[in-house]
Amino acid sequence: MNGLIDPEILDIVVTGLSWFAISAGSFFVLVGTIGLIRMPDVFTRMHAASLVDTLGAGLLIAGMMLQAGFTATSLKLLFIFLLLFITSPVATHAVAQATLEAGDLPELKVDRRDRARTAGDAVETPEA
């Protein structure tokens, strides 16, 4: 391995990749939260917020893992990313279900709900 790849060039490549990943991660974090402000409805805001948890956190953590190398710190970073990656869709799904149960329906351009719905699936307002 020493004869094939020059360690200095490998170092430069890894550092460059990690800088790129951290910049891209910061960009996606900003885009996600700008979407959180500008989107018109709760459900579209959930789409924007999920960008922060997956792409934003993923690229930032990948950039930091490239800088950490093969140490225990990389493993901890990987665990943080896996935790965010697995728990944030659960939380988003729970928010969506709770919003639907409270009666807050999304604004749809073409309402295809009657075609897809079978009997007994109609969303009704809860009796609290």
Place this chain on the structure above:
Amino acid sequence: MELYVNLLLLTLMAATVIAIIQQSSLFSVVILSGIYSFLMASVLIVLDAVDVAMTEASVGAGISTVVLLGALHLTRTTALKSHQRVFLGLFVSVAVGTMLMWGVLGLPEFGVADAPVHTHVAPTYLLESIPETGIPNVVTTVLADYRGFDTFGETTVVFTAGIGVLLLLGGRRRRGRGAGAKDAPK
């Protein structure tokens, strides 16, 4: 640079508190208080006090939110209109805040080596902690050994508060669920 991040976070905390005061739906107040605690934890992270930040996050954003929701279940969920005059409270808060800020101005510089707090008992603790107790963390020896009675009092207070809260929240549930809020959250 950390100063600017801290200034931004503290401004956000002030904006959150103003929003809490103006809300009339208590559900939103509970969630905004959770956000306030996470922001305070971020400020503490930037100031290098990470263990305090973890305590603040778990107490403020974890337990407090859940316990306040349990309390909301027992009472009403919209804020009552206050009939008192607001000027007396405003005057008292502004007066006390001004006196506190004036008192802070009289403190010595932050971190200066010959301030009284660093020359009284702190050198004794730092120098004699390991020979006397053998524990490498000085904070632990101060909390658990040199000032053990304070910690004992704190533990008693926290347990009493926890038992009180559990009695209040647990007793009503056996008499009937949903005795309080019947309106949908909005």
Place this chain on the structure above:
Amino acid sequence: MFVVATIAVALALALAVTRAILGPTVFDRVLAGNVVGTLAILLLAVIGFLSGRPEWLDIGLTYGLLNLIGTLAVLKYFRHGDLAHDAEKDGSRE
């Protein structure tokens, strides 16, 4: 890079708190609270790792769990009205 990432996460925190203050329904605020928690974890990771203190990442794991449990507790309360609700006994709604 450290400066860019910290500034980006701090600005994103400001935007998320703005949505929490503005949001007309309470579910907007729950969503913004979840995002504030995630951004606090990212701020912790960026400041800790890139300034040479990787021990702070353990606390990031704690924050992640707190964020999830807090959000789910709030939503369980909204949906069922009771934090101790057992979904198996209430077979009609699920």
